Amino acid sequence: MDIIGFIEGPLWYFSATVFVAGALWRLAGILRFGRKPDLSVPRGSALAWAVRGFFLHFVPHGGFGRRTAFHLFAGYLFHIGLLLLLFWAAPHVAFLERRVLGFGWEPLPHWGFVVAAEAAFAGLILLWFRRISDPVLRTISDADDHIGSWLTFVVMLTGCLALQESHAELRALHMLTVELWLIYFPFSRLMHAVTFVFSRSYTGATYGRRGVTP
Amino acid sequence: MRNGPISTYGGWLLAAAAAGVGLFYVARGRIRLSCCSSRTLPRFTHAERAAHWFVAATFILLAVSGLVILFGKYVLQPVIGVGAFAVVASAALQGHNLFGPLFAVGIVAMFVLYIKDNWPRGADVAWVLKGGMFFKGHVSSWKFNLGEKTWFWISSLGGFALAGSGLLLDFPWLAQTVQQLQLAHIVHVIAALAVIAASLGHMYLGTIGVEGALEGMTTGRVDETWALEHHDLWAKDMIAAEAEKAKTTTLASSSVSGGAPAE
Amino acid sequence: MTSVRPQAKSASAAVEKFLALTDAAVASYLEACVHCGECAEACHFYLVTEDPRYTPTHKLRPMARAYRRHKAPFAPLKRALGLAPSEVTEAELEEWAPLVYDSCTLCGRCTVVCPMGIDIAGAIRKMREGMTAGGFAPADLYKAADLAIATGSPLGVREKALRKTIEIQEKKTGIPVPLDRKGADYLVILSAMEIVGFPCTIGALAKLFKQAGISWTISTKTFEATNFGIQMGSREVAATLVGRIVAVAEELGVKYVISPECGHAYGALK
Numbered sequence: 128m129d130i131i132g133f134i135e136g137p138l139w140y141f142s143a144t145v146f147v148a149g150a151l152w153r154l155a156g157i158l159r160f161g162r163k164p165d166l167s168v169p170r171g172s173a174l175a176w177a178v179r180g181f182f183l184h185f186v187p188h189g190g191f192g193r194r195t196a197f198h199l200f201a202g203y204l205f206h207i208g209l210l211l212l213l214f215w216a217a218p219h220v221a222f223l224e225r226r227v228l229g230f231g232w233e234p235l236p237h238w239g240f241v242v243a244a245e246a247a248f249a250g251l252i253l254l255w256f257r258r259i260s261d262p263v264l265r266t267i268s269d270a271d272d273h274i275g276s277w278l279t280f281v282v283m284l285t286g287c288l289a290l291q292e293s294h295a296e297l298r299a300l301h302m303l304t305v306e307l308w309l310i311y312f313p314f315s316r317l318m319h320a321v322t323f324v325f326s327r328s329y330t331g332a333t334y335g336r337r338g339v340t341p
Numbered sequence: 342m343r344n345g346p347i348s349t350y351g352g353w354l355l356a357a358a359a360a361g362v363g364l365f366y367v368a369r370g371r372i373r374l375s376c377c378s379s380r381t382l383p384r385f386t387h388a389e390r391a392a393h394w395f396v397a398a399t400f401i402l403l404a405v406s407g408l409v410i411l412f413g414k415y416v417l418q419p420v421i422g423v424g425a426f427a428v429v430a431s432a433a434l435q436g437h438n439l440f441g442p443l444f445a446v447g448i449v450a451m452f453v454l455y456i457k458d459n460w461p462r463g464a465d466v467a468w469v470l471k472g473g474m475f476f477k478g479h480v481s482s483w484k485f486n487l488g489e490k491t492w493f494w495i496s497s498l499g500g501f502a503l504a505g506s507g508l509l510l511d512f513p514w515l516a517q518t519v520q521q522l523q524l525a526h527i528v529h530v531i532a533a534l535a536v537i538a539a540s541l542g543h544m545y546l547g548t549i550g551v552e553g554a555l556e557g558m559t560t561g562r563v564d565e566t567w568a569l570e571h572h573d574l575w576a577k578d579m580i581a582a583e584a585e586k587a588k589t590t591t592l593a594s595s596s597v598s599g600g601a602p603a604e
Numbered sequence: 605m606t607s608v609r610p611q612a613k614s615a616s617a618a619v620e621k622f623l624a625l626t627d628a629a630v631a632s633y634l635e636a637c638v639h640c641g642e643c644a645e646a647c648h649f650y651l652v653t654e655d656p657r658y659t660p661t662h663k664l665r666p667m668a669r670a671y672r673r674h675k676a677p678f679a680p681l682k683r684a685l686g687l688a689p690s691e692v693t694e695a696e697l698e699e700w701a702p703l704v705y706d707s708c709t710l711c712g713r714c715t716v717v718c719p720m721g722i723d724i725a726g727a728i729r730k731m732r733e734g735m736t737a738g739g740f741a742p743a744d745l746y747k748a749a750d751l752a753i754a755t756g757s758p759l760g761v762r763e764k765a766l767r768k769t770i771e772i773q774e775k776k777t778g779i780p781v782p783l784d785r786k787g788a789d790y791l792v793i794l795s796a797m798e799i800v801g802f803p804c805t806i807g808a809l810a811k812l813f814k815q816a817g818i819s820w821t822i823s824t825k826t827f828e829a830t831n832f833g834i835q836m837g838s839r840e841v842a843a844t845l846v847g848r849i850v851a852v853a854e855e856l857g858v859k860y861v862i863s864p865e866c867g868h869a870y871g872a873l874k
Contacts, residue, residue, distance in 0.1 A: 152677060153677040153678065155677075156676070156677025156678075157628060157632050157677065158632075159628070160627045162627045162629055163627065167874065180721055181721070183721075184718065184719060184721040185719075189713065189716035189717060191645060191646055191713075191716070194646075195642050198641070202719070261641060262654075262656045263641040263656040264639065264641045265656070266657065266662060267659055267662050268639050272638070272639050313678075316637075316638055316639070318635065319636050319637075319638045319720060322632055322636040322720075323720045323721070325636070326629075326722050326723075328721075329629035329632055329721075329723070330715060330723040330726075333723065333726070337874065341716075341721065341723075
């Protein structure tokens with residue numbers, strides 16, 4: 128088996144397994160700590176506020192709109208661009224259909240893919256600028272933050288380098304970086320993609336039950 | 342024409358620029374800060390810095406991929422072979438085409454943000470006559486000296502030329518004739534080589550070449566002594582402005598403190 | 605009498621408490637933070653000083669490090685590979701005490717602004733439990749808590765002082781203050797500071813209740829509302845102090861307990 132075959136075959140299965148199993152293990156590990164029941168008289172439904180809290184923290188509220196505008200803009204530009212190209216770029220839809228789900232859907236036209244990719248890159252570059260220049264982020268950032276963001280950038284870059292879709296080597300390079308990313312995911316801060324659901328919901332439930340907007 | 346004279350001269354230009362930077366470093370050395378004051382002055386706003394690093398990042402990606410596209414056939418292909426080079430060239434072209442529009446947006450934003458301090462002024466003549474920073478000894482300057490202004494105009498006008506010709510090359514259906522595309526090609530290559538060559542000097546001076554310069558573009562503030570040494574006319578204005586601000590802030594806070602409420 | 609303050613400072617006692625209080629919610633908070641720095645934009649202390657050490661998530665660093673070293677899902681693996689954070693030290697907790705106590709009012713603005721919905725303020729509240737258990741809370745808070753447990757009031761205000769103050773107010777307003785009255789609608793609890801420094805509050809309350817025609821009372825046994833257990837982070841102290849209020853409220857059979865404008869008092873009751 129040559130190296131490209133290895134990347135497209137065994138390494139893919141290995142990295143996907145580590146990704147799914149690792150993320151589930153970590154999530155289960157967090158949730159099993161459990162929580163003591165709140166003995167106070169409920170002033171609102173914990174469940175309803177768990178859901179409401181989750182959606183509420185998507186938008187700036189509490190009067191912080193102006194101060195957080197740059198981060199909000201760059202963050203959404205990156206995440207929305209990334210989500211669009213991950214699930215609606217034609218090569219990705221084809222891959223998911225053939226190798227993961229067995230079914231696909233209507234992908235974006237090529238120009239849509241390019242626009243989404245550019246938005247994602249623009250957002251990531253602006254976020255990277257913030258992380259290296261803002262004194263707060265310089266104080267609190269650690270290796271995990273930098274590795275995670277650079278790894279994501281490299282995955283996106285190799286993807287865009289393979290855009291012509293005519294060289295197996297470029298596709299394999301992209302797959303290799305994706306696999307590294309999948310393996311890194313459960314052990315790093317990239318897991319926020321999963322944990323944010325729970326952090327928002329717990330806060331929503333805690334405060335909503337006491338009659339306070341989370 | 343592209344693969345002949347332009348490539349050849351362009352290649353020599355880049356080599357010359359790199360050599361020039363190296364020579365400057367050897368001859369003049371790192372321009373050091375004489376001492377550090379505990380005070381800093383604001384030099385670049387958040388927007389200016391965001392725009393700069395955005396353009397810098399996209400520029401580097403475009404420059405590297407662009408050089409591969411231009412010189413790869415002569416420099417890389419003999420080393421890695423035709424098959425491998427085809428792969429590299431495809432990758433370079435795809436990357437180059439994707440980042441182009443981002444650079445185009447960024448360079449326009451930069452031009453708008455930076456132009457106000459980049460018009461030529463009287464002090465620039467004196468700066469040039471005294472030899473700028475090529476010699477030790479103090480030379481007066483406003484916020485940007487003539488060297489920096491030259492870089493601004495080269496990178497902006499060059500950048501516009503790159504963006505305009507690049508968009509035509511990326512979306513060929515926008516052109517009406519083949520001649521337009523050929524012209525775009527030549528403009529693109531010449532502008533690229535000129536800007537890349539100049540950028541080597543800019544990147545050198547902004548990082549290791551001048552001690553205390555990089556902080557301005559990362560944190561947004563520069564050491565006061567650095568400011569007085571390199572841009573004293575601007576520094577004096579800024580120091581006065583900071584003093585004014587401090588005065589009004591103290592006045593405001595002292596008028597707010599009243600007595601405690603009576604019991 | 606044993607003090608709330610431990611005999612000697614102990615980083616491991618603090619860490620033990622941090623870990624004990626890290627339930628699923630707190631763990632999800634510590635795991636979800638992406639170091640985006642938005643919390644700083646909401647914190648008064650950062651906004652005024654522009655010192656990044658006041659970034660709310662930064663205040664939690666020792667607790668986060670302890671969690672990642674000992675309790676996080678892959679902690680044993682990371683420790684074995686030398687990738688886990690180092691052990692939390694006494695010096696670190698000493699350095700962090702001013703950040704956790706002097707530079708946070710638990711106002712919760714950081715919780716509101718966080719894109720991950722992390723309850724940072726709540727986590728700081730939990731961190732204070734560990735700091736207190738380890739002996740790293742400010743000395744005055746330990747003293748106040750000790751006094752409150754021993755005498756009922758953090759300023760040592762006892763029944764005699766209360767009665768004297770009430771007497772003066774009754775003379776001023778001409779309205780009697782019912783003491784230890786069973787079956788009243790409202791039980792009034794006060795902050796020691798009000799009794800000592802702003803006694804006219806009592807007279808004002810008397811006028812209000814008289815105007816509204818509501819029955820009320822003050823208990824001479826338990827009249828202190830403030831809760832230093834909540835402030836410094838000691839569940840045991842907090843429970844003891846609020847337990848006294850609950851006991852006397854049940855004993856007198858009142859309908860409502862009215863609390864002064866004290867965040868800790870209100871929080872304890874709520």
